Amino acid sequence: MKSTNGYAVQTEKLEKRFGNFHAVKNLDLKVEAGEIFGFLGANGAGKTTAIRMLCGLLLPSAGKGTVAGFDIWRENEKIKRRIGYMSQKFSLYNDLTLAENIEFYGGVYGLTREQLHAKRRQLLEELGLSDQADRLTRDMPLGFKQRLALGCALLHDPQIIFLDEPTGGVDPEARRNFWDLIYRLADTGKTVFVTTHYMDEAEYCNRVSIMYQGEIIALDTPQALKREYKQASMQDVFIHLVDR
């Protein structure tokens, strides 16, 4: 059966090259189920490439990896049923109504009619948008769109959620609300794998890895990292490590 190793995500010497460019090298990760795992790094450090390999959007060049206990080389389909993914772009259709967006993504995951109706009601209620189901998505504020996009990525109840810079361009309050949501997800036993370049968000994670030029240069709890490098905040840890 699945998860023989017990980890939600595990990789060993995972690599991705684009021509001569080494986007990700020697990626070794072990993420426990139920963990909020932060994946930090500057733009272009290889975070997105790594997350895309784990989500089955990109084939690795070398190395091994499992997601939800399934091999990323061979068991893509099974992985896809068990993960949710949301990118910075929020990936909603602006010319569809809120309800239509929910129905579309539910349909893509093969939800039944009854499941879809239940999920739609539940999601709109959670967002406080029950009476606005027929509004066009383009007319909604960014913070709502972001939470709706997350809701759409969770319609099929995935075990592991990959969030690629989910809070990019969102105001601080909406960011805090969003992190409340992430905590609630983790409380229900889901694994959250999140990339960010906001260092204050790193403090909210159970463990963080810091990526630099395609490699992980540090991996531990935020507290341990701050202790180890004798810095006051994750921001300082990051600057300290990158400037070395």
Add this chain to the structure above:
Amino acid sequence: MKSRIIPIFKKEFIHISRDFRTLMIVIAMPAAMLFLYGYAINMEIQNIDLIVLDRDKSPESAALTRKFEGSKFFTVSQYNGPESQLETFFNDRRARAILIVSSDFSKNLQRQPRSDVQVLIDASDPNAAQAIRNYTNAVFQSFNADLGSRGVFEIETAIWYNPALKSAYFFVPGLAALILMMISALLTSIAIVREKETGTMEQILVSPIRPIEIIIGKVIPYILLAFIDLLIILVIAHWVFDVPFVGNIGFLLAASLVFIFTALSLGLTISTRAETQQVAMMAALLVTLLPTIMLSGFIFPLESLPKILQLLTYAVPARYYLVAIRGIMLKGNTLMQLLPQISVLAAMSIFLIIVSAKKFKTTLES
């Protein structure tokens, strides 16, 4: 497992129905183009300004002039000045043709039963010049017939399939090819590239849905649109422009479906390579619009193209479709008679779909 094609298909329909402008273009374009080609672009030229320089002033030369005056194609005026002036008529655009009757015209006619006249034609517009030449020849023939003179042999031309040589017969098949190509290739490639641009394609691809399901779901609405356009063209062609319909309508629709598939697979191939909607649009226009108009036999006969371009036309899908639709509509061709054309189109579709399906996965992976 519930089919995941349906949600894609439904969503695509919502996109189309909410994009009012595109929808109007899709519905109005075939009608507008038909009326434009049918009425505005007339291949016949009338009221050609003809200047007659009659040096003979005999009853015979007057009869010849009257012949021209009697034709609906010419507006005749007389001129009696020096020949060195003639070119200024072309330069001032006062004449498109000049007829010079020499002073020995009637004398020669009586002596030899033949006499020459000279016609100068302004060929700065070669197509018009060709037409003017044909019209003048027709007038001369009629003049000869009146004189009772007969040539050594006579050519009697029987024109089949389009006896009145109506231009509608020629542009309706061409327009059908053009519009089906544009809808199927252009709109589908834009529809797919748009999702790559906004990032929604990625969101769909992390789901268990298969690329082929995405493609099928996305192209079905455009197949329907293309078919609606085809029907609009055929209805207007038949009932407004009186284009006959000799062949089997079911066979025509089936052959058109094969062509639509070829165009769709071309659109898919473009969409797997283009990163932005603008690039997709430029590429689609370049590989669909121009070849379909210039290299398909729609406007210019293939035989009149330079050798190298003739070779190129073998890669233009519309070339084969035009033979098929003309053959079916005007001649009543059957499947057996059009097997080569339809096979080529089918082979092209299969080839392009295989290429783009492979590329579809890998480009989304970069």
